[in-house]
Amino acid sequence: MQHWSVATCSEEETRALGRCLGAAASAGLIVLLNGPLGAGKTCFAQGVAYGLGVDEQTAVTSPTYALMNIHQGRLPLYHFDLYRLSRVDDLEDLGYDEYAEGQGLTLVEWADRMGEPLASSLVVSIGRCGENGRQFELTSADLQGERLLSAVKSAWQAISATKNL
Numbered sequence: 001m002q003h004w005s006v007a008t009c010s011e012e013e014t015r016a017l018g019r020c021l022g023a024a025a026s027a028g029l030i031v032l033l034n035g036p037l038g039a040g041k042t043c044f045a046q047g048v049a050y051g052l053g054v055d056e057q058t059a060v061t062s063p064t065y066a067l068m069n070i071h072q073g074r075l076p077l078y079h080f081d082l083y084r085l086s087r088v089d090d091l092e093d094l095g096y097d098e099y100a101e102g103q104g105l106t107l108v109e110w111a112d113r114m115g116e117p118l119a120s121s122l123v124v125s126i127g128r129c130g131e132n133g134r135q136f137e138l139t140s141a142d143l144q145g146e147r148l149l150s151a152v153k154s155a156w157q158a159i160s161a162t163k164n165l
Helices: 011-024 041-051 088-094 143-163
Strands: 003-008 030-034 068-072 076-081 105-109 122-129 133-140
Touching: 003 011, 003 143, 011 041, 011 143, 030 041, 041 076, 041 105, 041 122, 122 143, 133 143
Parallel strands: 030 105, 030 122, 076 105
Antiparallel strands: 003 133, 068 076, 122 133
């Protein structure tokens, strides 16, 4: 298991970090996003979508009421929001198992609301630090997650070095 902490100072940087993850993602990955309201989960998810090649004119919003949105890029992004759910059984009703570990990247906001932990490759916890700053804690949960985390970290360090992020 690998762990990496990184801070962003703006929404633009949060999206850039998400973009690094999307660009490095492969089919079958499950990424769990956790953090309080306003932490930047959806902003990060937008970056992931754009890194997967979703058209930047596409509105990538939190599917709080729809519970799941699909965005097409080089891989499909299955974007779940579990804020309104309280039981793992509710996920079955959404067809979660049909998407998870499938042909796309499954991204789950509010994953920590489930009573039992969901299987994942990478867990991303986001906290606030100041008005616009965010602290990210990324933890791999399997070998795919370790590969993804290494790729994200390398891409972020390359961007940071060239753009002084």
